[in-house]
Ligand SMILES: Nc1ncnc2c1ncn2[C@@H]1O[C@H](COP(=O)(O)OP(=O)(O)OP(=O)(O)O)[C@@H](O)[C@H]1O
């Protein structure tokens with residue numbers, strides 16, 4: 001093991017997806033086939049829930065270690081350069097980089113068109129080689145299991161291993177493009193110290209429209225001292241821990257694109273918990289972090305030059 005690196009390891013490790021996002025908007029209605037539309041706003045930026053959480057952590061001045069991958073092309077090189085100030089361990093997969101086009105609608109809804117790209121190739125071996133054992137308080141956040149198709153069957157084993165290596169384990173399932181395998185998700189829950197999902201995901205995992213019933217069912221499958229966090233968009237977030245329920249209400253804001261809302265929340269919440277904050281402080285920090293990042297368009301979470309001279313510590317495997 002690389003002892004020097006072990007000692008300086010940031011307390012927040014993020015295992016998840018990194019890709020290129022092209023965000024465009026806004027559409028008032030779905031266009032006719034064969035037409036061309038001019039989009040008044042657009043941004044090409046690093047995306048994917050793992051990247052979004054790492055960039056949000058950087059935004060609030062919290063150190064993070066991003067364990068992920070890029071494709072073997074220009075976009076992959078460009079992506080790897082976007083994480084100055086964040087410790088990155090990026091596997092280079094011999095395939096094109098995953099690209100996602102996000103179309104914003106004036107009603108606030110959005111559509112994504114995403115290529116499979118390199119995310120299907122991220123390997124468990126890479127994750128295990130970089131998620132180093134720790135004896136200091138640390139959290140490993142796992143995201144986007146449904147996009148990481150090679151990793152997905154190993155998710156339960158990876159989270160269990162992260163626990164054995166000294167991490168508290170956090171999971172944000174995200175949304176499965178091909179539908180829910182509820183039994184699979186239930187098999188991940190016993191490994192989670194923090195589950196961070198949204199309302200619709202909670203209802204889908206539990207197979208019920210009744211949120212309270214969903215929370216009871218999901219909470220029952222987690223460790224007795226685990227925290228179940230549900231993000232409810234512009235309304236804020238709620239958490240359940242040790243049978244106690246805490247709600248955090250936010251002020252709805254006019255936001256052009258809410259992409260990465262949940263990931264920014266995750267970074268703020270987990271950073272607060274790592275600082276010793278309780279459930280209420282975690283929820284408040286999650287909402288505060290999302291609220292600080294979402295209104296920014298373009299999103300760029302650092303000012304140009306802020307990390308000048310700080311080379312990304314990319315590990316190429
Ligand atoms: N329109 C909004 N106005 C103010 N805050 C918002 C708005 N949308 C989201 N947020 C903030 O972002 C947090 C997370 O958002 P949300 O509940 O949409 O998560 P999510 O569905 O997991 O997001 P994602 O689409 O990134 O997966 C909320 O708890 C809230 O603090």
Ligand SMILES: [Mg+2]
Nearest residue numbers: 174198262263
């Ligand atoms: Mg989410």
